Amino acid sequence: MNLQTPKKFKMMVSQAHDVAVNVLRPISRKYDKAEHAYPKELDMIASLIDGMNEGGDGINAGAAGASKRGDENREGIRNGTNMSTALGIIEMCYGDTGLLLSMPRQGLGNSAIAAVANDEQLKRFKGIWAAMAITEPNCGSDSAAIRTTAVKDGNDYILNGEKIYVTSGARADAVVVWATLDRKLGRAEIKSFVVPKGTPGMTIERLEHKLGIKASDTAAISFVDCRIGAENLLGNAEIDVAKGFAGVMETFDNTRPLVAAMAIGCAKASLERIKILLKDHLDPHYSTPYLQTSHLAAQVYRMEAEWEAARLLTLKATWMADNKQPNSKEASIAKAKAARICNEITLKCVELAAGLGYNEDELLEKWARDSKILDIFEGTQQIQLLIIARRELGKSSSELK
DSSP states (O other): OOOSOOGGGHHHHHHHHHHIIIIIHHHHHHHHHSTTOOOTTHHHHHHHHHHHHTSSTTOOSSGGGOOSOSOTTOOSOOOOHHHHHHHHHHHHHHHOHHHHHTOTTOSHHHHHHHHHOOHHHHHHTTTOOEEEEOOBTTBSSOGGGOOOEEEEETTEEEEEEEEEEEETTTTSSEEEEEEESOGGGGGGGEEEEEEETTOTTEEEEEEOOOSSOTTSOEEEEEEEEEEEEGGGBOSOOSOOTTTTTHHHHHHHHHHHHHHHHHHHHHHHHHHHHHHHHTGGGSOTTOOSOGGGSOHHHHHHHHHHHHHHHHHHHHHHHHHHHHTTOOOHHHHHHHHHHHHHHHHHHHHHHHHHTTHHHHSTTSSHHHHHHHHGGGGTTTSOHHHHHHHHHHHHHTOOTTTOO
16 A cells, blocks of 8 residues: 555645635635525535546545445556545545535435445436435434334335434435334344435424534434335345345445544644644754653644544555455544544644634634534444454454444
């Protein structure tokens, strides 16, 4: 694995960085204060991303292309859409995490479709904006405890249940809903369904008021006798008890590194800003021996080292996905490390900036608020550590809880 940014992605990374600095950063505070207001400026950026995604092989600027699919006959190591997506997200979240999460057609549901949809579904759902609905009132990090049901009725499925904390749930064109076909069979019956916006029986109950990422709408959605066509069940409709719900869980192998990339971008913004504010106390050439630096400088250097470790773990997880290597453990490692480090860095930067870091003249306090969700959604820190332990010890979910 080469640790340099692949040359073919450098222009995309540069463009994403320019968008972050010149478009997202200037409107960041505006939409932080105008919670639930849709950022109209994103329409232009979304069109730009769509154009970039139509570009060369292996280049993608948003979640819709993150997948382990690709040219099955291609030989050798490759850097594909998972890598480019992560690199683009890092730069966009350097601008604003909430605005990135509000980007049309780049929802986590799009990554879910890319992960498990069949070829016909990939073609049919191309270009839609898809949110992802997993969490329920009595089902948080344990995705296998889902109680929303999907009952077969002829050529349709009827969905009943409630989903909460659905990112872009009110704005998206469709929602990827996780539901159970048969509770008696345990995890194996969990499937994901694409439910178009406006489908009878699907109701947006409310929008949540949040600590951070206020530009992004977070919805609670109910499904009451919501009928959708059987062709909207993603992937294979058969229940494979031996495989469990590994099929739908493959979604997380793609999305967790993307959340890690969000954390890398958010932390990068805070680190760079605090280095500017404290430039008179830091050695820009790193020529001063670590043990001779001030305590303030030592804290900044330690954060930089932790950030770089998290960045490399994130790129490793995406690289493995691009090369069709099992990356469930690495995806969880990247998400756990990057999210925790992002929380620590953004809060420490507020602390080091003192009063300046706490007021709204700076974005440091906003980045600290935004960062917390990155350690919660797509599986909390505790869940990631549990998954990693299971993989390392060779234990099943029933053996290690």
